[in-house]
Amino acid sequence: MDHQASVQARKIALRDRLVTDRRRRPLVEVPEDAEAIAEHLLACEPVRRAATVATYVSIGKEPGTGPLIERLHALGRRIILPVVLPDLDLDWAPYTGAEDLVAARGLLEPSAPRLGVDGIATADVVLTPGLAVDRTGMRMGRGGGCYDRALARVPVGTFVCVLLYDGEVLDAVPADDHDRRVTAVVTPRGVRSLTAPA
Numbered sequence: 001m002d003h004q005a006s007v008q009a010r011k012i013a014l015r016d017r018l019v020t021d022r023r024r025r026p027l028v029e030v031p032e033d034a035e036a037i038a039e040h041l042l043a044c045e046p047v048r049r050a051a052t053v054a055t056y057v058s059i060g061k062e063p064g065t066g067p068l069i070e071r072l073h074a075l076g077r078r079i080i081l082p083v084v085l086p087d088l089d090l091d092w093a094p095y096t097g098a099e100d101l102v103a104a105r106g107l108l109e110p111s112a113p114r115l116g117v118d119g120i121a122t123a124d125v126v127l128t129p130g131l132a133v134d135r136t137g138m139r140m141g142r143g144g145g146c147y148d149r150a151l152a153r154v155p156v157g158t159f160v161c162v163l164l165y166d167g168e169v170l171d172a173v174p175a176d177d178h179d180r181r182v183t184a185v186v187t188p189r190g191v192r193s194l195t196a197p198a
Helices: 003-023 029-042 045-049 066-074 117-122 146-151
Strands: 052-054 078-084 090-094 101-104 107-110 125-128 132-134 159-163 184-187 190-193
Touching: 029 045, 029 066, 029 184, 029 190, 052 117, 066 078, 078 107, 078 117, 078 146, 090 107, 090 117, 090 146, 117 146, 125 146
Parallel strands: 052 078, 052 125, 125 159, 159 184
Antiparallel strands: 078 090, 101 107, 184 190
């Protein structure tokens, strides 16, 4: 098995385990964890200073973003959310309130006018979904590549944080050359900086 095939096989196995673990999470814990994540992020200096936050609307048993989005909105922050394009790239549009979200491909997306794929570059803080991250910031998503493409447009030095559960911060995750690192992770226990190898 060549290196590329080996990486793919390890990603598939790890994704399967992580998705199964999420499915087994008690539903009652999801809103509690979402509140804890919101508290930690709202106390985090880069988020406190941010004028524009790029985030997403969580679904199912993903670490919840609802409380965070509502509090940022109440604070008058500009929030931009992804709109999945047919080629699985991400466009962006401003969040104008929960009543303006529309169902699309199993997700909730904003109905406001779109900003284009480079809209993410206007964010002071980028909050991403994921299934795991390692201590160097290598993030593993669901395999569509949406966020790897989007994160390639984020200016260097931007606070990029993945939202996970406590058991999803690993020593290492399998990675391809196109996979993008994040600078931090937030779990119900708190925010932690991640450092890419020199």
